[in-house]
Amino acid sequence: MTEFLETYKLHIIYGAIVISIALVLHILTNALHKWLLKKEQEKFPGEKVTPVNIIRRIFNTLWIVLMLIALSFIFVGRDKDAIIIANFKLVLYLGFLAVFTIVAAASTNLWFKRSIIRKIQNRYDPTSYKFLRYVAVFAIYFAGILFGLMAFPSLRGVAQTALGGAGVVAIVIGVASQEALANLVGGVFIISFKPFRVGDLIKVTDTMVGTVTDITLRHTVIRNFENKMIVIPNSIINKEKLINYDLGELKCCERIEIGISYDSDIDLAKKIMREECENHPLIFDNRSTLDKKNDHPIVKTAVIAINDFSITVRAWAWGKNFNDCFELKIAVLESIKKRFDKEGIEIPFPYRTIVMKEKKVSESKHKKI
Template sequence: MTKFLETHQSDIIYAASVVAIVVLLYLLTRALRKWFTKKIQEKLPGASVRPIHLIQRILTLLWFLLGITALSFIIIDDEREAIITEYFKLFSYVGVVAVLTIISLMISNLWFKYKISQKIEGNEDPTNYKFFRYVALFVIGIMGALIASLAFPSLKGVAQTTLGGAGIMALIVGFAAQEGLSNITGGLFIIAFKPFRVGDRIKVSDTMVGTVTDVTLRHTIIKNFENKMIVIPNAIINKEKLINYDFEEHILCEHIELGISYDSDIDLAKKIIREECENHPLILDTRSVTDLEEGKPLVRTALTTLNDFSITIRAWAWVRNHSDSFSLKCDVLESIKKRFDKEGVEIPYPYRTIVMKDFNEKSIEGSE
């Protein structure tokens, strides 16, 4: 045993040093992970710390692989030492690139989230930061993958060409044939021309109405009034004709329409509709000083259509925003119906007059 220790003393010391360094690096990585996690949670409560855990796992795997590679130098011959050295360099290069890429992604993501939270707290538009956050993360991820691929001989030529500039043009041209580029372009148009912003209530169609929650590289997310998320590709929503209820002025005019029978009193029906609208707490007075001096009513009512079996009366009721308009319309329709029933104004059912002719009787009279 003593002879064995004397013979392999240098190898034992080398192996012990490698194991000690790997253990020390593991403990240091773990301690740094806890410290960074604590700091991030203090600065940005609720922020995701998954990237830090991922960095710890990558570094732990890297230390383990480097340790195994270093220990293998003890038992391999000189011919294979060069191969192991190349693997050692490969593991180190890929590991460092992966860690730096993840750190860059994490720092970029946290910075954008911090700026977005500042915008939201200051009641400012966070749409630009939300969109360019995805752009930055996408670019950093692609660059990290290309730089990591330089370590592999079979991919080195492609990576160098792409990073050199000509490859980027080829990549863009190839990508242009795909739908993805049109979505990215649509997202850029949304950011540049701002037909809507995050937090705006928009209507794309009768089934797609809600609040914009996010604009990504590929799609726009709308949360409807049923708390369901609607995902619309940017290329589609950029072409649609939509209604933005929060664009510039928020006030809007809600049309309250009801049909009454031809036998009902039109003036009474108009009076009931006007009074019920004016008595609602959400109604907004948009009359000017001149309108008040001329005695114009708060809510205008008029007969708009003569239908087959009914008369349509419309009221123009102004409200502060889209939410108020929906609430006012529901309340007023109910109160008007009750007033109509009480005061004898009829909301008619469809009427059809059927004329019955007795063809058999005419045939008999003709034969006589």
């Protein structure tokens, strides 16, 4: 045993030093992690600590891998030292590159988040910042991956070409027919031409109505009135004909239509509909100065269709915004129905007249003969 210790004394000392350094670095990393978590919670309460946790795992893994590479000097010949040193440098480079990339992406993301909050607090449009946040974070990770590829001689040419610009063009051409690029271009068009912004109330179809909450590189997110998130790819929503209730003037007109029977008094039905709309507190007076001077009614009513079994009467009621119009419509429909029942205005059901014809007795007898 003594002879073994004397023979491998330097190797044992070297191994102990390497392991000790790795343990110290592990302890320092965990201590630094706790300190960063505390500072981050104090400065940015409520923010996710995922990047800090990932960085701790990367560093702890890096110390273990570097320790194993350093210990391999004991078991290989000196002719392999150059290879071990090269691998040591490669792992060290990739580890710190990963940490730098995550820190840069997390810092950029946090800066955009705080800028978006300030924009909202000052009542400015945060749409561009929300979209650019995704672009900036994607660009940082993309650059980190390319620099990582440059560490490998076999992939260095690909990475340098991509960083030089020709590779980017090749990538764009390669995925030009893919839906991913169409969604990206659609998102850029939405941000550039602004058919809608974050916070706008839009209607894509009758089942897709809600407030825009986010515009990413791939899709647009809408929160509907059931508090459900509707995710629509940018390439689709960019081609849709949609209604933006917050673009330009907020006031809008709600068309309230009810069918009455042919026996009902049309003038009385129009009067009831007009009065119920005008008496509602959310009605908006959209009359011009000349209309007011000529004593035109706030709510216009008219017969718009004569159907098989009913006459359709419409009232044009205005509200300050879409929400007021919606509340106005559902309340007025109920009050109009109650007034119709009270005043004897019938809302008809579909009628069908069936005529039964009996065959003549003479014809039946003739057929028998």
